[in-house]
Amino acid sequence: MKRNCFRVGVFCCVLLVSGVWANAAQVNWLAHWKGEGKREQLVDEIKKNYEFLHPGTTVNLVYDVDLQGEGSYYKMKVANKIVEMIKTGKIEWDLVMCDIAVYKHVADLLGDPLWGQKHLVDFSTVPDFLESQKDFIVNTPFFKEKIGEMFVGPYIEGYVFCLWSTRQIEEKVGIKIKQRGMTVEDFIGYARKLSEYNSQHRTNIPFLYINSLNRIEALFEYIFKSQFSDPQIVIEEKYTVEKAEAFLATLQIFEELSRYQPLVNADWRTLDWKECQKAFLTGKGLFLPGGTYMYNQFQGHSPQFVDNALPVEQPYVKQPNGLVGLFAHAF
Structure with a gap:
């Protein structure tokens, strides 16, 4: 993996940037929703679907709550791992779980609220992505403001x-x-x-x-x-x-x-x-x-x-x- 960026947003990532991993034998995915019923089932189905569509490639899936590392709270462990990858240039995870809390933790650790623009994929640059999202998500600043003035994945879960x-x-x-x-x-x-x-x-x-x-x-x-x-x-x-x-x-x-x-x-x-x-x-x-x-x-x-x-x-x-x-x- 040569590009120094992490991909957040599995639905679009799997379908639209798979060319980046064309010759990869393994994709490393730091996921979430372990032990959350149908949510965890969805994660498992996406993993299997990706492996089916890309013969010869396996998905190494680890849940964020199982991540080993510095910090007593799992989201801080994820944030510390992201910071470590940024500082060392050693990218261990191709996809990372990065919600608002994790993004802010990383921003605080780096002292850079716009760190995502340097290290994450902005999905607004992916063809047809914006058309796939609800109008109010695209047209109001609320959602982009929360994570580095960019779209780091598809907003598909409403609650x-x-x-x-x-x-x-x-x-x-x-x-x-x-x-x-x-x-x-x-x-x-x-x-x-x-x-x-x-x-x-x-x-x-x-x-x-x-x-x-x-x-x-x-x-x-x-x-x-x-x-x-x-x-x-x-x-x-x-x-x-x-x-x-x-x-x-x-x-x-x-x-x-x-x-x-x-x-x-x-x-x-x-x-x-x-x-x-x-x-x-x-x-x-x-x-x-x-x-x-x-x-x-x-x-x-x-x-x-x-x-x-x-x-x-x-x-x-x-x-x-x-x-x-x-x-x-x-x-």
Whole structure:
């Protein structure tokens, strides 16, 4: 492999740049989605499909969570490996898992927010790639801004942010959570009832079970945006008095929630995401903020407890005309 670049985005990479590996006996792929049900199955099918289409070439597939190296968190291990390859010029992985978090870790380590333009393939230069993506992905700066002002792979995975609740805590506390139509008042009411239960039974069940603050950010974003009937107002990145008032109102909602402790689990800063999910599914908290994609993770990591989790819509101030979600490049 002579080109000093990594390829992120398997669907286009396999089909459109396979000529780079025309004489290669092995392609090294640092993948993700291990233990995530159909997601992992998709990775395995792509591996087999590539090997079928390219006789004589094998795909050496290793999952990011199994990568050995520096760092206690697997995404930091991936970031450190990318930095090592850049600095040494020794390219061990032809394809790497590089989501927003990994990209930012590498940018911090290199001190270069645009490192991707030097070392990653920009898929916008691949014929027909832009036409294959949804219009809002191509026409808004949001997606390119997140990873070095470029497209590092196809954005084919869309998901919606939601809350997950546990049957055990609902039954124990004696509340019935609304799966749809939950207002902020309902949400605060659940926090109050859980706090009362904790006081009466000398328990310490957290209202929100998390392992990173971005879980709270998604919840904050939805409550903030639910105060506007026109989504275009919040899409436009400019200051308005109306936005400032809605932002303050959202802060006040979280201030009200903070009256009912414990709002979050005490170990959230050091808790591994897999352990976080396992603990939640066994009844360690009432709500887990996350996304619809977590169902795959529950199935893969804790299949015996997956039925304990129930997806519910996030709470709103006013009945919104949409949900908050994200499109991500799948690989």
